[in-house]
């Protein structure tokens with residue numbers, strides 16, 4: 001720790017770990033809400049000049065990871081996250097053959113066009129309306145047995161129709177068809193010209209490839225997809241620390257996982273260290289056979305000691321965060337955990353000593369939280385509950401008494417998740433395991449009507465982070481962590497920054 005004068009802003013700052021603090025060394029641990037960043041002189045003249053490539057060794061174009069939670073990460077989330085440059089991690093509780101099949105589908109998806117919601121001519125209107133919200137593009141494509149496009153159903157087409165009417169009765173045949181190699185900017189122009197909301201891409205045999213909205217076309221010009229060695233979308237898989245670790249790791253690797261997440265609540269325990277040793281062995285064997293090196297993420301930890309021990313045991317990236325999660329009861333139940341900003345700061349510095357990095361896991365509720373985690377030198381940021389409230393999360397759409405759409409979420413250490421995870425054990429063992437719940441079993445994650453899709457949230461987050469980088473004068477995330485100057489604020493300081501939607 002040292003005192004020094006900042007050459008740009010001339011404020012006295014203190015270097016603590018990897019971030020510079022205004023006004024000296026904080027004497028207690030901090031959450032994201034406790035801190036703010038001050039602007040510095042910058043020569044970055046456009047937010048689009050900022051490169052958001054993750055600094056965690058995976059080098060994904062967008063430093064965001066959808067958490068390995070059953071209510072969050074499934075096939076649609078994985079595909080959409082990767083198309084926009086991030087990642088999703090399939091949870092440990094899903095059988096490995098199901099995960100492998102989901103990854104196969106993710107890797108079969110188009111890099112640019114979104115996978116369509118498809119129905120046949122005789123699908124009932126009730127079913128069509130249930131399927132449309134599974135994706136953000138807001139339509140169902142009617143196809144025949146050969147995947148040839150017959151029409152489109154918009155929710156408005158089905159208004160007033162009997163639920164047992166069929167897609168053929170309500171579909172429109174006024175479809176903007178484009179070839180699958182059309183540039184997104186051209187798709188955008190065509191849609192504007194025809195006043196259409198969605199273009200349908202087809203191959204040379206007129207078979208459906210995917211769909212694109214004007215927003216999707218814009219996004220394709222901003223984001224690069226996260227791709228594997230074959231140019232296919234990437235996805236990760238989580239493995240718990242119980243049972244046959246070698247078999248589970250092998251199944252994940254053979255199922256084409258691009259990153260392996262060794263995951264438990266208390267990552268700094270001997271059982272994790274043993275499990276990591278096994279995972280590393282399997283990973284190295286896989287590399288020798290295939291030439292593909294898969295990075296291992298391990299956690300969760302919140303101390304430098306935890307970081308050092310897990311890196312020694314084989315971790316390439318550390319998952320950091322105990323108790324900040326929205327579904328989490330750990331802190332209230334055990335008193336254990338650590339305010340997340342300080343946990344990220346200390347653990348990222350410890351990991352960098354080994355040339356490694358961390359993921360800041362949990363507690364993110366606003367774009368600013370992601371920016372602060374990256375300023376504290378997280379390589380990527382993992383988000384669970386916030387993403388649970390989107391079209392692409394795994395849950396069904398539900399509607400409350402006021403007509404607001406929500407999805408149900410739950411913690412991975414809740415009684416509900418524990419019951420699921422221990423389903424092959426005896427009733428007695430399951431009941432005993434469920435006594436140790438550290439998460440909530442049901443919660444409502446409302447879809448934000450302005451940002452109902454995970455891509456809307458990614459846009460919101462990344463535009464915030466790009467802007468944070470330019471305020472700090474950084475063109476990339478390593479530079480951002482280097483240049484960010486952080487201050488500690490009071491509760492009223494935080495409150496002052498919140499927008500007001502009505503007068504006071």
Ligand SMILES: NC(=O)C1=CN([C@@H]2O[C@H](COP(=O)(O)OP(=O)(O)OC[C@H]3O[C@@H](n4cnc5c(N)ncnc54)[C@H](OP(=O)(O)O)[C@@H]3O)[C@@H](O)[C@H]2O)C=CC1
Pocket residue numbers: 068240241242263264265266269271300321322323324325328330362411412413421433436438
């Ligand atoms: N980031 C966080 O703050 C937290 C995250 N989670 C998430 O919940 C999911 C389930 O994790 P987990 O409960 O570890 O389940 P796991 O199924 O991975 O089991 C954990 C194993 O570790 C043993 N263990 C020892 N001490 C602890 C402890 N303090 N907490 C938990 N297990 C302990 C358990 O034994 P025994 O059951 O006999 O004690 C069990 O064998 C994971 O996805 C995890 O990331 C859960 C809690 C906190």
Ligand SMILES: Nc1nc2c(ncn2[C@@H]2O[C@H](COP(=O)(O)O)[C@@H](O)[C@H]2O)c(=O)[nH]1
Pocket residue numbers: 067068069300321323324325326327328329330361362363364382383384385386410411412413414438439440
């Ligand atoms: N203590 C618990 N932590 C949990 C549980 N389920 C998930 N998690 C952790 O939260 C993050 C996601 O945080 P969020 O704020 O974005 O929702 C996740 O990755 C886990 O580490 C739980 O039941 N108990």
